[in-house]
Amino acid sequence: MASIDNIKKTFDYISRELDKVIIGQDEMLRHLMVGILCDANILLESYPGLAKTLAVKTLAQLLDLKFSRIQNTPDLMPADVTGTYIIEEGGGKRGFVFQPGPIFANIVLADEINRATPKTQSALLEAMQEKQVTVGNKTFELDRPFFVLATQNPIEQEGTYPLPEAQSDRFLLKVKITYPSEEDEIKIVNQYAEDVPVPELKPVIKKASILHLQKLTRQVPISNDLKKYVVDLVTKTRKKKDLITYGASPRASIGMVLAAKARALMDGRKYVSKEDIHTMAYPILRHRLILSFEAERKNMDVDDVIKSLM
Amino acid sequence: MKQMLLALRELKQVLAQVAFSQAVLEGLIILLSSFIICVLINLPIYFGFIPGSLYFVHLANKKFKGIKLSKVEEEFPDLKEQLTTAADNLYRKNDIVAGLHEDVLRLMKSIKTSHFIKFKTMWRQLVAIAALCFALILFTSLNMQFVDYKEIAKEIQEFGQDRARPDIFEFQQAGVGNESDIFGNESLAELGLEELQVQINPIFSEINLQDIKEAKEQEFEEGAFPADIEAKITAQEGGENIPKEHKEIVKKYFSGLAAEQ
Numbered sequence: 001m002a003s004i005d006n007i008k009k010t011f012d013y014i015s016r017e018l019d020k021v022i023i024g025q026d027e028m029l030r031h032l033m034v035g036i037l038c039d040a041n042i043l044l045e046s047y048p049g050l051a052k053t054l055a056v057k058t059l060a061q062l063l064d065l066k067f068s069r070i071q072n073t074p075d076l077m078p079a080d081v082t083g084t085y086i087i088e089e090g091g092g093k094r095g096f097v098f099q100p101g102p103i104f105a106n107i108v109l110a111d112e113i114n115r116a117t118p119k120t121q122s123a124l125l126e127a128m129q130e131k132q133v134t135v136g137n138k139t140f141e142l143d144r145p146f147f148v149l150a151t152q153n154p155i156e157q158e159g160t161y162p163l164p165e166a167q168s169d170r171f172l173l174k175v176k177i178t179y180p181s182e183e184d185e186i187k188i189v190n191q192y193a194e195d196v197p198v199p200e201l202k203p204v205i206k207k208a209s210i211l212h213l214q215k216l217t218r219q220v221p222i223s224n225d226l227k228k229y230v231v232d233l234v235t236k237t238r239k240k241k242d243l244i245t246y247g248a249s250p251r252a253s254i255g256m257v258l259a260a261k262a263r264a265l266m267d268g269r270k271y272v273s274k275e276d277i278h279t280m281a282y283p284i285l286r287h288r289l290i291l292s293f294e295a296e297r298k299n300m301d302v303d304d305v306i307k308s309l310m
Numbered sequence: 311m312k313q314m315l316l317a318l319r320e321l322k323q324v325l326a327q328v329a330f331s332q333a334v335l336e337g338l339i340i341l342l343s344s345f346i347i348c349v350l351i352n353l354p355i356y357f358g359f360i361p362g363s364l365y366f367v368h369l370a371n372k373k374f375k376g377i378k379l380s381k382v383e384e385e386f387p388d389l390k391e392q393l394t395t396a397a398d399n400l401y402r403k404n405d406i407v408a409g410l411h412e413d414v415l416r417l418m419k420s421i422k423t424s425h426f427i428k429f430k431t432m433w434r435q436l437v438a439i440a441a442l443c444f445a446l447i448l449f450t451s452l453n454m455q456f457v458d459y460k461e462i463a464k465e466i467q468e469f470g471q472d473r474a475r476p477d478i479f480e481f482q483q484a485g486v487g488n489e490s491d492i493f494g495n496e497s498l499a500e501l502g503l504e505e506l507q508v509q510i511n512p513i514f515s516e517i518n519l520q521d522i523k524e525a526k527e528q529e530f531e532e533g534a535f536p537a538d539i540e541a542k543i544t545a546q547e548g549g550e551n552i553p554k555e556h557k558e559i560v561k562k563y564f565s566g567l568a569a570e571q
Binding site: 216222271 | 380390391392394395396397399402404405406407409410413
């Protein structure tokens with residue numbers, strides 16, 4: 001087994017390699033890694049042009065994983081996502097052959113998921129939850145590790161189908177991507193607007209190692225006090241009726257502990273600290289809370305409410 | 311895992327010993343204070359054991375319940391969150407937990423018992439105990455009392471009760487007349503109604519009750535004792551000239567006293 005120090009070195013190396021291509025999005029990249037380690041899916045909320053596709057593509061390259069992209073539109077059908085049977089002719093015979101859809105990859109980027117119809121969204125969500133796809137009367141297992149990164153545009157909400165709360169709960173994290181700083185934007189311009197070759201990245205770890213790391217993540221120990229703290233925090237979201245209409249489910253408690261363990265592993269620690277819980281509380285709870293009018297009246301956004309709970 | 315278990319057990323033992331010692335010191339202070347209060351209010355000294363022992367039991371219970379690994383982590387920042395996590399995951403078997411146990415065991419080697427003892431507080435407690443012992447001995451030897459508990463209890467008991475007392479004037483009003491020359495001062499009669507409180511101070515007394523010896527047989531010399539004096543004096547020779555009627559009054563008075571008893 002790779003020691004914890006080696007694991008930290010590996011992740012540090014991955015971060016450095018990612019920094020060569022993606023500039024100024026360290027937090028997003030860390031959250032992506034957390035999602036992969038937790039064997040879970042991530043919802044990204046960002047404005048267009050913030051290197052979401054590039055980040056995921058680069059990550060897939062470094063982790064030696066198959067990458068595919070689904071651009072969601074209102075006319076996208078479930079079969080376009082999962083795949084379908086087509087007639088193939090060969091050797092004088094005709095038959096139905098299953099043509100797998102873009103979902104048959106290790107890392108799937110579902111761009112603007114809120115633009116797809118609920119029917120198409122459910123096909124994707126079923127794959128996310130069950131790690132399998134059912135077409136006709138046959139079920140196809142998806143290759144492991146399987147990771148979906150769905151994105152949402154916070155503007156241009158007309159004609160969209162926002163994910164219902166029950167569906168967005170299936171995403172482990174909701175990551176908000178902000179614009180880069182001025183300094184970082186200058187670096188981006190220097191890298192991509194000049195005649196500078198994009199660095200070619202080589203895979204750092206193999207698929208089997210990622211599966212092993214996912215197993216190790218669950219082995220990271222956490223103290224009983226911290227578990228209780230997590231449960232108390234999630235319970236508070238259900239009780240604070242003045243600011244929150246609907247709170248988080250126990251899935252949030254599970255997710256918060258897992259995400260904290262992943263963060264601890266990435267930092268080379270053999271234990272979960274309270275700081276891990278505090279850091280991961282925001283992306284874990286953001287999409288699981290429905291704020292009340294009172295919170296809006298006080299000009300509080302979700303992050304402010306989460307901060308007040310802690 | 312076994313080593314971790316033994317180390318945690320040893321750590322908890324040390325913490326328990328320190329907590330017990332602290333409880334003993336604080337309990338002693340309360341015990342000595344109770345003794346002093348008992349001496350000052352003239353209460354039997356064994357009553358002081360009640361608050362002293364109750365406080366000791368309560369404090370010991372509180373201190374034992376307060377033995378937490380998080381307190382050790384506060385003293386040793388290197389162990390922060392690791393010790394509690396290692397203890398809570400003692401029986402889990404995987405490489406990460408094994409690695410954590412190894413790290414914690416290595417860090418625990420720097421833990422010394424003296425880290426949990428607050429020497430300044432302990433020093434103050436010892437000085438307080440010494441001062442209280444001195445005060446107790448001083449108050450006992452001086453027989454110092456601020457309030458007599460028994461007197462207060464008695465007064466509370468007698469409060470509101472109508473107690474009949476023999477009045478000298480009643481006898482006077484019975485037809486005897488004002489005969490203070492015969493009966494003497496009223497205060498002499500009243501003295502018999504008060505309770506006499508006598509206390510022997512064992513320290514300042516010259517009598518040594520421990521000095522018990524066998525009685526010695528002694529032979530006394532002739533002439534050691536004065537000769538017997540025989541006196542025969544009649545009432546007239548003694549200068550007493552008491553009229554017969556007054557004798558009757560005296561006789562009646564003493565008969566009346568005897569009848570009352």
